[in-house]
Amino acid sequence: MKVGAQLYTVREFMQDLPSVEESLKKVADMGYKYIQLSGGCPFDPEWMKEQLDKNGLTCVLTHYRGPALTDDPEAVVKEHDILGCKYIGLGSFDLAGKGIDAFEQAYRHTTEVFKEHGKLFMYHNHNREFSKVDGKLIMDHILERFTPEEMGITLDCFWVQSGGADPAAWIRKLKGRTPVIHMKDMGFGMVMDRFTKEMRPGQMIMPIGEGNMNYDSLLTAAIESGVEYAMVELDTCNGEDPFDCLKRSLDFLKKWGCEAE
Numbered sequence: 001m002k003v004g005a006q007l008y009t010v011r012e013f014m015q016d017l018p019s020v021e022e023s024l025k026k027v028a029d030m031g032y033k034y035i036q037l038s039g040g041c042p043f044d045p046e047w048m049k050e051q052l053d054k055n056g057l058t059c060v061l062t063h064y065r066g067p068a069l070t071d072d073p074e075a076v077v078k079e080h081d082i083l084g085c086k087y088i089g090l091g092s093f094d095l096a097g098k099g100i101d102a103f104e105q106a107y108r109h110t111t112e113v114f115k116e117h118g119k120l121f122m123y124h125n126h127n128r129e130f131s132k133v134d135g136k137l138i139m140d141h142i143l144e145r146f147t148p149e150e151m152g153i154t155l156d157c158f159w160v161q162s163g164g165a166d167p168a169a170w171i172r173k174l175k176g177r178t179p180v181i182h183m184k185d186m187g188f189g190m191v192m193d194r195f196t197k198e199m200r201p202g203q204m205i206m207p208i209g210e211g212n213m214n215y216d217s218l219l220t221a222a223i224e225s226g227v228e229y230a231m232v233e234l235d236t237c238n239g240e241d242p243f244d245c246l247k248r249s250l251d252f253l254k255k256w257g258c259e260a261e
Helices: 007-013 018-031 045-054 064-071 073-083 098-117 138-145 158-164 167-173 216-224 242-257
Strands: 002-006 034-037 058-063 089-090 118-122 151-156 180-183 187-191 199-206 229-232
Touching: 002 007, 002 151, 002 242, 007 018, 007 034, 007 098, 007 242, 018 242, 034 098, 034 187, 045 058, 045 073, 045 180, 064 073, 064 089, 064 098, 064 151, 073 089, 089 138, 138 151, 151 158, 151 167, 158 167, 158 180, 158 187, 167 216, 187 229, 216 242, 229 242
Parallel strands: 002 034, 002 229, 034 058, 058 089, 089 118, 118 151, 151 180, 180 229
Antiparallel strands: 187 199
């Protein structure tokens, strides 16, 4: 299993093209070879491919906004052909509010186009997918609507645990459907609210290996289930340098035995 960096972690440092170029170099210099593109400024895919090649980086997954995925999925496929990227992701959808039917109606055609062109639509969970509708988890409703060939799951292990479920068990349950997972660690302490910027007690996103999640169990399950890429994604670093947090996470995963190259 290969380790990568979800660049949403450093999105604040990727809001113009010169900053993107600098951030890619920083990530590569710390030892990452694989990345996910998400949260930065718009870019020309030809330019981005040049930057990735220059830094020895491979893009294995993206997160695109919903309208781009639904309005012109063929154009999205062409962009990913240029990037050399198979997995095309959606970062979130208000399934609890809008409903499973609305999700399927919005993305059914997209999944079909991606499949036809050798791509795979990837859905990224948060904790709300582990609430129940009609006595069944929302996540299970999603899985029933789409086959593994139509939709993969970018299982975010932190949010699985936040939703009261076992990340290792879900990795095993989704075997063959999770080529890419997201990893961050969880602790409890004073956290910065993403919107108000005020500090409050709560679940804390932490660099991997520095929190309370059972990463021995989680990583063992991922390897045994054939996960291809484990992407480090730190939604917030609570005032710390996100590049430093990415590096500490990578160091832990390499010591554990994951591959960086």
